[in-house]
Amino acid sequence: MGVISPIGIGTSAFWESLTAGKSGVGRIEAFDPTGLPITFAGQVRGYDAKKFVPTSQRKNLKIMARDIQLAVGTAKLALEDAGLLESRPTADRFGVEFGASMSSSDLDELAPAARDSVDEASHLDYQKWGTSSMSSMPPLWMLKYLPNMPACHVSILYNLEGPNNSITQAEAASNLAIGEAYRIIARGAADLMLAGGCDSKIHPLLMIRFGFGMLTSKRNDAPEQACRPFDADRDGVVPGEGSGVLILEEYEHAKKRGAKIYAELVGFGAGCDAFDPTRRETDGTGLRIAMQAALRDARMNADEIGYYNAHGVSTPDGDRAEARALREAIGDHALEIPVSAHKSNTGNTVGGCGAIEFVAGVLALQHGVVPHTINYERADPDCPLSVVAGSPRELKKPSFLSASCTRLGQAAALVARTI
C-alpha cells in the first residue's frame, strides 16, 4: 500500500496522523486564495516528486499535472511496500486501474495564449487564437491533464502491461477502480493489479466550481475544524488532494512469493441514484444499493463488520443522505456499528478519496484500532450513527465496509477483512 495525503506521505506517517487526530486542512499555499469563497483545503505538504521517479524519467515530470505526480509517487510507495519495486513477475499479468479526474490546466501556462487572443475590450478573436495563441502554448500541453495519464505513466514507469483502465467517477472513482481491479483478478485476466486513485482540487478554477455549487465550508477562520462529517455544525465540503494505491494480488500468487498480506478484499458493489444531475446533491439511493451489493458479494451480515469507513462529505444534506442510506442498507445495525469518516482529517480528495480511505481501513485492521473522526463534537439527530469521536477506538471485529459517493449518487462500496 502507498499513500500521499494531506496528513502524511507514506503509510506510517499517515497512520500516526490519523490516530493522533491531526488535520491536514489549512489555508491554501499553492496560490493566493484571496477572493475565493473557500480559501483553505487539505494539502499535501513537502512532496518532492523528483525523489519518487527514476533519474532517467525526471524530465517527464514536466508533463505531469499535480495529480499525476502524486499518483506516480504513491505507486512507487505501494510497489516498494509489496516488495515489487526492484523485480516483478511477468509484466503482462500485472495491470493498472486508477480513479482520476480531468485536471485543470495550469493557469500560468494558458494565460499567454488567452492574452494573445483578446483585444483591449476583452473581445475574443479566434483568428488570433489560431496564430499567436497557439504558438505560446507548450507542445505537449494536452498530455499533462488527461485523466488516463496517471495509469499510463505508472504502466510505463514500471512496465506493467496488463489490463489498464482509468475511471472518472469523481468521489466514487477509486472505489470503482479498486473493485474492478479485484474483479479482473477474480476472472483470471491478471495476477496483480496496481489500483487506486489520485486527484488535486487545489486549483483556482476548481475552487471556483466548488464555490458555485454553494457546497463548500465557510469556516475560513478555522480551516482545521471545517471538515466535520456527521457533526451537527458541519457546513460543507473541504476540497483536498492526495493519492492512495493498493497492490491487489491473487491469493495463491501472493502466498507463493511469500508476500506480506494485509487483508483480503471480499466484497464490491456499485449503484446510482439515477435522478436529475442538475439537482445539487445525492439522496443516498445509489449508496444504499452499493452497500447492499457489497455485503451480499462478501457473504457477510452487517453484524460481522468491524466498522463503517464512511464517505462523510461533511455537507448538511450529503451526510444526512448517507446516514439514511446506511440505515436502509443494514437496518438497526446502523445505530451501533462504529463509524468513522477520514475526510475529517484529509478533506475531500475526490478521485483519491476512496483509495486513501481504503488504506486507512486496512491500517485499522492491521492495528486493531479505528481512527476517530475529528471535529465531531455535537451529534446530529438526523445522523443517528455511532461516530468514533475524541480518540481512536478498539476494532472489535477484523473487517470494514467502505463507501464513496458522488454528488450525483454514483456510488461504490468495498468490504475487506483480515485473513
Added chain:
Amino acid sequence: MRRRVVVTGIGMVTPLGNSVAETWEGMRNGRSGVARITRFDASTLPTKIAAEVKHLDLHSIVPNADRYEFSGYNTKFAVAAAKMALDDSGLDVNRVDRARLGVYLGAGEGQHDFERFVQTLAPCYHDGRVAVPEFSSRGLKHLHPQKEWEQDPNMPAGHVAALVGAQGPNYNCLTACAASSQAIGEALELIRRGDADVMVSGGAHTMIHPFGVVGFNLLTALSTRNDEPERASRPFDQERDGFILGEGGGMVILEELQHAKSRGAKIYGELIGYGSTADAYRMTDPHPEGRGAIRAIRDAFTDAEIGPTDIQYVNAHGTSTGGGDVAETVSMKVAFGDHARNVPISSIKSMTGHLIAAAGAVELITCLLTIRDGVIPPTINYEFPDPQCDLDYVPNTAREAKVDVALSNSFGFGGQNVCLVARRFTG
C-alpha cells in the same frame, strides 16, 4: 457456464447522420463527413477541418431536452444515442430491476466554456504571471455555474442514468481513443459475473473545440489537408498525413441472454470476446511492433474461444496517422498469421473522422450492422498503397460478404489497447 451477453439495442449520432439508419447508409455509400469546421472560426489554425455532427435536434429525440441546456456536447451526444438505443431495444425499464440496470460509458472529458474562460483569464496576466485573486473574482462573476459543473467527466453517465432510470453500477472510463470499447468490454464483464443484467454502454465525445484542435495540432497529430476535407482522412493510404477529429456518440444495450430471450428481444449479435492490455511504452507513440495490441487481440480471441481464422471482418482502429496505421498492420500480421492477408479490414474513420473516446462504440455498432446486413463498409480515400500497409483494407467501396464473427480494434493514446469480438446470434 458463464452468462452470455447480447446486444439488443443500438443508437448513434455521428458526422454521417443523427441516427443509426442515416449513419449506416452513409458508410455503405462511402460518404465522408469531413468539412470545414463551423463550430468556431478555425481559419487560422493549422487544421481547419473536422467531421462535425450536423443539426442535432435534441428535442426531437429526448423528453425534457431543456434540462441539457447547459450540458456539454458529450452529454448531449450521450443522451441522444442512449435514448435511441433504449427505444430500439424495446426494453420497458418499469419491468426490470433498476438496481441491476447499469451504465458504463467511455465519455470524454468536458470541454472548457471557451470564450468565458479565455475572457476571464486574459486580463489577469501581468508580468509573466496570473494574478490569482483577480482571476478568482473575475471567474466568480463571469463564469457560468452550471456550465462549469457540467464539465466533470462523470456527468454524461449521470445524465444517462437519470434518463433511463438506471440505479445499478454507474461508471465512466477515459482511456483516450480506447475508452468506449473499454466501457463496453467492462460492461460485458459486469453482466457476465452477475453484477448487472442490462447495461447501457458506449461513448460520447467531441474535441472539436479551440483547445482540442490546438492541443492535437501542437502534437502534430492532425491532418492539414484543408483544401480537400473529404479526402483528408485516409487510413492506410501512402499519402495520409494525420487524423481528422470527429465527434458524436454511440450506445448499445447489453443484456444477459436469458433476460433478452424472456422478453422476446431482437438480438443484433452476441458479444463474445474482450481483451485489454497496456503497451507500457510511450505517452505519444504506439509500440512499433504492436506488442500490447497483439496481446489485446489474442486475449480477445482466447476470451471468445475462437482462433484468428474465425474472424471474417476487422473494424480497424485505423486513424490515418503515419505510425499508428503501420503498427496496427504489423499487429494484425502477427496476431492473424497467414489469415491477415485474407481477412477484410476497414477503417470507418476514413468517413466519420476520429470520434476519440466515442470511436470504439460506433465501430462496434458498425460490426453488428455488418453482421446483420452482410455489407462491409469501405476505407475511403485509399488511393496509393503504402508498402508498409499491405493488407486488404476494403478500398473505397462497400463489399457484400456474409460475416458471422467480427473484431473491433481500439488503441488509445498512452498505450491502452482494447479489442472486442462480436458474433452473429444463432441461439
